Amino acid sequence: MIVFWFLLIALVVVVAAVTLAVVGGGSEAVLPEAEPDRVVDALPETRPVERADIDALRLPVAPRGYRMAEVDDVLDRLAAELAERDARIAELSALVTPAAAGSTTPAPAADRQPDEAPRVDLGKDGR
Template sequence: MLMFFFLVVALAVVVAAVTLAVVGGGESAPLPEAAPERLQDPLPVDRPVGRTDVESLRFPLAPRGYRMADVDDALGRLAAELGERDARIADLESALAGARAAAAHERHGRPDKTEGPEDQR
């Protein structure tokens, strides 16, 4: 029985020593704060975002997935650029349709529909 008691006390001392060593109960300096991971290769700010920029975009992992701020920033930037491109495409398609209509009117010798009665004199 005495041997069992000695083993239990020895085990408790070993567990306490290991716990103190892991937790840092000594006089050693505490670990420095780790800087949070940030997006290393953000989307370019000096030019429009291209297909290769989106394909190479990688978000750093956080304890529960990805950092929400990094993902929100990237998605906001992509949404803004896609909106600008959609508006530009709509403007160009409208200009192209107008140019085609004007060319068709010139070929057939018809007056343009935008002219009023006073313009046809």
């Protein structure tokens, strides 16, 4: 019977010690608050996004999947950069198209007729 009471008191002391340690009975907390999971390496702000940036991107996981706000931010940034690149490609294509339309096939050489095959110089001995 004495062993029973000893074990019961020991159990109460251990439970109380663990509870105080977790709750933080002292001046400093034993278990600090966990920071929310966020994107560690966000997309660069000072330069355009490259493929390596997308490959290295790891979105934080939430209890029910990914954090919608983080995913929305990344998708908005990528959509803006793609729209900017599409506009730049269209602008450059518009500049190239008139220049390409003005140039046609090169004129034939002056020393041969257009239907004549080009001459091959075989050297002195004809080989």
